[in-house]
Amino acid sequence: MTVEWQGVFPAATTQFTTSGDLDLEATTAHLEMLIRAGVHGLVMLGTVGENCSLEAEEKRGVVKAAVETAAGRVPVIAGVAETTTAGACKYAADMEALGADGLMVLPAMVYKSDARETLAHYRAVARASALPVMCYNNPVVYGVDITPEMFAELADEPTVVAIKESSDDPRRLTDIVNACGERYVLFGGVDDLVMESVMLGAVGTVAGLVNAFPEETLKLWELARAGRYADALELYRWFTPVLHLDCHPKLVQYIKLAQAMCGHGTEDCRPPRLPLVGEERERITGLIQEALNTRPALPA
Incomplete structure (x- = not known):
């Protein structure tokens, strides 16, 4: 199986109301903005999309809305992050029925599987639908x-066609090519390693801060x-302090705060994620504001 996946694929945020309800209208408005900005695909319900904070039917509603919003303009890849292999297989089949273009599959949540168990999980999920699969490798998280x-x-x-490599070690891209040749489509998965990933063979990036800074992310790519x-x-050095926000346990709160400050959504998350407060809020807000104050003119 071959796919034409390449370029900038936002790990899109999921929007909530201040009371914590799923806000599909705001979510799809954000997706429309990203598509109009020129992104090359959408990844729904990854880490940044707060997959594990949504109920089962909410997840299906988000992906259905994303497919309808994209309307074939860009591929929609659905994140698969379930606690059991059986649950992940059912979810994968449901994503195919909803019209998703592919799956981004995580290991089973909560339990830390060994190599044999991890491969068995990925094989089972891959065989549960006919959709192409991107393996999301993020051992750090x-x-x-x-x-x-x-x-x-x-x-x-x-059907396992692509890898989102988020091990925080760019050497892994070369090691994968040396071990597997050109078998897989390689995506970088760490915002502040995007240039290194391109130079080492990645043809795409699943990006987080693109939710706040779409033009700069696309131009850098x-x-x-x-x-x-x-x-x-030059652009990367301006952007890197903000891109570092993608590599923190609070990346969702940080990215959503940046998104809100850039006028592209709200910072509302679902508990256990809470709004930033105190020194931390001042520090992260200041960092984002400094980027906005020094935003460069983009080269032609």
Whole structure:
């Protein structure tokens, strides 16, 4: 199976009201803004999309709304983050029925599986639908590492086509290519490693701060992919303090605060995530405001 996935795929936020209710209207308005800005795909209900804070039917409602909003203009990839393999398989089949274009599959939540269990989970979910699968490898957050050797073993699953590599180690991209050749479509998954990921062979990025700064994210990607490294580096150095927000346990709160300050949504999350307060709020708000105050003119 082949896919044409490449470019900037936002890990889109899910919008809530101040009382914590799912706000589909605001969520789809945000998706429309991202599509009009020029993103190349949408990843719904990943970490930034607060997958594990939604009820089962809410998740299905979000993906259905995203598919309808995209209307074929960009692919919609649904995050799969369930606590059991059986639940993930059912969810994968439901995403196919709702019209999603692919799945971004996480390891089973809560339990930290070993290599044999992890591969069994991915094989089962991959076989539960006909959709192409992007494996989301984020051992820093989820405690389960899919190594290059494991990806080589998984290469016989025809629908497993892509990898979002978020191990925080850009060397992994080269190790995957050395172990698997060109078998997988490679995506970077860490905002403040985007330039390094491009130079090491990633053809796409699943990005978080694009929710707040879509034009800058897209321009940085365009410059890096075109090999205009001097222009890209200047923009990257301005952007990097903000991009670091993608690599913190409170990345959802941080990204949503940036999104709100840029006029692209609200910062409302569902508990246990709470609004930032005190010194932390002042510090993160100041960092984002400094980026806004020094926002550069984008090169042609």
